[in-house]
Amino acid sequence: xxxDTFTNEEIDINSLPKYEEISLKKPHSNYWKIICINLIITxxxxxxxxxxxxxxxxxxQPHALIIVGIYLVVTIVxxxxxxxxxxxxxxxxxxxxxxxxxxxxxxxxxIVPLNRIQHIELNEGFFSRMFSLGSLQIFTAGGQTGHxxxxxxxINEAKSIRDLLLNKLELLETPEIETKLKxxx
Amino acid sequence: MxxxxxxxxxxxxFGIIVMAAHTAFKIGKATxxxxxxxxxxxxxxxxxxxxxxxxxxxxxxxxxSYLWYLNFTFFLDKEKQEFVVNKGILNRDxxxxxxxxxQQVNINQNIxxxxxxxxxxxxxxxxxxxxxxxxxxxxxVSAYNLKEHLLRGKTAATEHANVLTDELPIIDEVPxxxxxxWTLFKVGLTSNYGQSLTVILVFFMYTVQEARHIMDIxxxxxxxxxxxxxxxxxxxxxxxxxxxFLIVLLSINLIRTFYRYFQLEVSQxxxxxxxxxxxxxxKNTLINPxxxxxxxxSQNYFQKKLNLLNISLKQAHFGESKKxxxxxxxxxxxxxxxxxxxxELLKMILGQVPTLGKTFVPDWRFLNxxxxxxxxxxxxxxxxxxxxxxxxxxxxxxxxxxxxxGILMIxxxxxxxxxxxxxxxxxxxxxxxxxxxxxxxxHKIQAITASQYPWHKSVDVGHLCLHTAAGQIHFKYGNxxxxxxxxxxxxxxxxxxxxxxx
Numbered sequence: 228x229x230x231d232t233f234t235n236e237e238i239d240i241n242s243l244p245k246y247e248e249i250s251l252k253k254p255h256s257n258y259w260k261i262i263c264i265n266l267i268i269t270x271x272x273x274x275x276x277x278x279x280x281x282x283x284x285x286x287x288q289p290h291a292l293i294i295v296g297i298y299l300v301v302t303i304v305x306x307x308x309x310x311x312x313x314x315x316x317x318x319x320x321x322x323x324x325x326x327x328x329x330x331x332x333x334x335x336x337x338i339v340p341l342n343r344i345q346h347i348e349l350n351e352g353f354f355s356r357m358f359s360l361g362s363l364q365i366f367t368a369g370g371q372t373g374h375x376x377x378x379x380x381x382i383n384e385a386k387s388i389r390d391l392l393l394n395k396l397e398l399l400e401t402p403e404i405e406t407k408l409k410x411x412x
Numbered sequence: 413m414x415x416x417x418x419x420x421x422x423x424x425x426f427g428i429i430v431m432a433a434h435t436a437f438k439i440g441k442a443t444x445x446x447x448x449x450x451x452x453x454x455x456x457x458x459x460x461x462x463x464x465x466x467x468x469x470x471x472x473x474x475x476x477s478y479l480w481y482l483n484f485t486f487f488l489d490k491e492k493q494e495f496v497v498n499k500g501i502l503n504r505d506x507x508x509x510x511x512x513x514x515q516q517v518n519i520n521q522n523i524x525x526x527x528x529x530x531x532x533x534x535x536x537x538x539x540x541x542x543x544x545x546x547x548x549x550x551x552x553v554s555a556y557n558l559k560e561h562l563l564r565g566k567t568a569a570t571e572h573a574n575v576l577t578d579e580l581p582i583i584d585e586v587p588x589x590x591x592x593x594w595t596l597f598k599v600g601l602t603s604n605y606g607q608s609l610t611v612i613l614v615f616f617m618y619t620v621q622e623a624r625h626i627m628d629i630x631x632x633x634x635x636x637x638x639x640x641x642x643x644x645x646x647x648x649x650x651x652x653x654x655x656x657f658l659i660v661l662l663s664i665n666l667i668r669t670f671y672r673y674f675q676l677e678v679s680q681x682x683x684x685x686x687x688x689x690x691x692x693x694x695k696n697t698l699i700n701p702x703x704x705x706x707x708x709x710s711q712n713y714f715q716k717k718l719n720l721l722n723i724s725l726k727q728a729h730f731g732e733s734k735k736x737x738x739x740x741x742x743x744x745x746x747x748x749x750x751x752x753x754x755x756e757l758l759k760m761i762l763g764q765v766p767t768l769g770k771t772f773v774p775d776w777r778f779l780n781x782x783x784x785x786x787x788x789x790x791x792x793x794x795x796x797x798x799x800x801x802x803x804x805x806x807x808x809x810x811x812x813x814x815x816x817x818g819i820l821m822i823x824x825x826x827x828x829x830x831x832x833x834x835x836x837x838x839x840x841x842x843x844x845x846x847x848x849x850x851x852x853x854x855h856k857i858q859a860i861t862a863s864q865y866p867w868h869k870s871v872d873v874g875h876l877c878l879h880t881a882a883g884q885i886h887f888k889y890g891n892x893x894x895x896x897x898x899x900x901x902x903x904x905x906x907x908x909x910x911x912x913x914x
Contacts, residue, residue, distance in 0.1 A: 238901075238904070240900070241897075243900045243901060243903075243904050244900065244903075245896070246896070246899060246900060246903065247896050323907035324903060324907060330863065332866070333864060333865045333866075333875075334863060334864055334865075334866065335861050335863030336861065336862050336863070337859055337860070337861040338859065338861075338899065339858070340859075340903060340906045340907045341907070342906070342907065342910060343857075343858045343859065343906065343913070367858040367879065368728060368858050368881040368913070368914075369858030369859045369879030369880060369881060369884075370879070370881070372861075372877070372879055372884060373858045373859040373879030373884075374859075
């Protein structure tokens with residue numbers, strides 16, 4: 228860098244944009260229905276298995292009440308935890324980064340700068356499609372933990388976010404995004 | 413071999429021998445006990461058949477290697493900046509590696525390659541699949557020449573004229589770090605106890621398991637063996653056994669250290685760092701300093717007194733594991749440097765010696781969870797058991813010792829856990845016995861996570877996690893307002909600059 232154009236001013240750290248003050252968008256309320264459908268299916272399967280077990284296995288029959296009790300408690304706790312975690316979720320796209328907040332007990336906020344995005348995936352599940360929702364995954368080189376998975380975005384919005392991000396990525400012209408290692412099997 | 417590698421070419425024909433030996437060795441290793449068993453159990457009449465079988469396997473290895481050799485070609489695509497390898501015996505595979513994705517090039521020599529006078533060359537990339545290219549036989553000049561092309565990336569194409577002068581072997585380079593045998597001896601005595609302990613345990617389990625097979629084969633009387641072992645055990649007192657164990661542990665440590673790091677040298681070679689070491693098989697690794705993601709230096713109490721340091725350079729790994737096992741190639745260890753050499757090395761990798769900036773320390777709540785889950789909970793369970801089972805009662809003293817040592821260790825880890833931030837660097841310090849300092853530069857951050865438990869909201873305590881391509885850096889139980897300020901600052905640094913992290 229030529230010295231005459233080089234400047235190095237002190238930054239006022241307090242005047243930097245604050246991620247924690249951004250108002251986050253919530254996932255679409257229909258997404259809660261999808262979570263419920265998934266939970267119902269899971270617990271139905273477990274419930275049916277347990278019923279069959281109690282019905283056909285005589286040894287377990289004396290414990291039937293305890294098993295039903297545990298089953299109910301686990302179901303209620305799971306639904307509550309999912310509801311809390313659903314309420315905590317939120318996302319925002321800034322010009323330079325993507326913010327995603329989530330958490331079941333702890334509340335964690337992950338921020339991925341746009342110039343570190345490796346690739347983007349838009350998924351539509353079977354139930355999501357019925358409610359025209361989609362989920363967006365944003366991958367970085369930070370491995371499993373460094374990636375963001377935003378579920379329950381209205382599909383049109385998800386598509387426009389994806390296109391927006393892809394456009395920005397192309398503008399940044401970072402060579403990482405378009406090509407990972409190509410391996411021809 | 414031509415020197416610019418622009419046309420597809422095969423490796424040295426010696427590769428057939430190396431490959432055949434490699435395959436035969438693998439088969440031999442897998443069927444070792446089977447073969448021994450066959451030799452011992454079968455009557456002499458069948459020995460000929462067994463030998464014939466072994467012969468056929470070796471022949472198959474050679475044929476396989478010959479076919480593999482015929483189909484293995486590689487070349488450099490200058491225009492696209494790619495290294496292309498064609499391989500495969502029945503199916504044709506093509507591996508294309510972009511030059512700027514290459515992290516390190518290993519030039520190795522095992523005993524066989526040493527005898528023939530060829531080198532093996534391996535290319536490590538940061539690829540998702542962890543796919544790597546391995547050339548089994550190449551002569552020294554070509555190996556270093558190819559490495560130069562591979563690591564130089566874009567500049568190689570334009571500066572091609574200079575390449576011929578580079579062909580001089582790297583021996584004239586003066587290494588700026590050379591670890592002497594005496595230093596290595598000290599390193600062996602002071603580090604990696606945990607790893608050596610695992611080695612001993614694994615070896616012990618393996619022996620016990622295989623001992624049964626061997627006893628079966630030779631028809632030994634198990635009872636006799638057992639009584640001999642027990643007799644030996646009672647012959648020595650516990651103290652002697654402990655001393656023997658310690659001696660074994662230390663010698664294994666020494667052997668491992670010498671085997672891996674004998675004549676460890678680090679030198680700067682063009683724009684890459686060359687690390688070479690190894691007792692029997694010399695290993696040369698070339699890395700691009702700018703692709704190092706986390707630089708870590710660590711030291712324990714003994715090493716501090718001896719002025720010894722271990723440095724590890726962590727590079728990007730996307731795929732957590734390669735074929736099920738942990739990827740090791742992506743962390744390079746340099747043992748036994750002193751503080752001066754460490755600073756030289758840091759200068760080479762980071763451009764300057766990182767200085768401590770503003771230091772952040774965790775809140776005392778850091779102690780709560782580990783004390784509860786690692787000490788109070790297990791000790792309580794143990795006490796409950798001890799009160800009900802009289803046989804366990806004499807061991808209550810151990811529980812007390814465990815508790816005290818545990819408290820001490822958790823407290824030390826709390827005192828050591830800190831993060832220091834300035835404009836250029838982030839230094840995370842942690843550890844109980846081995847105190848490590850992990851240094852990263854802000855533009856190597858891939859993503860940042862800040863998290864908080866709801867019950868910590870009122871006391872303003874939270875956690876921070878920096879995701880890099882070579883792993884995460886955690887800072888726990890810090891002041892959450894400060895963490896938020898730091899996050900905003902790092903985001904500004906990453907997003908305002910357009911520095912490449914690779």
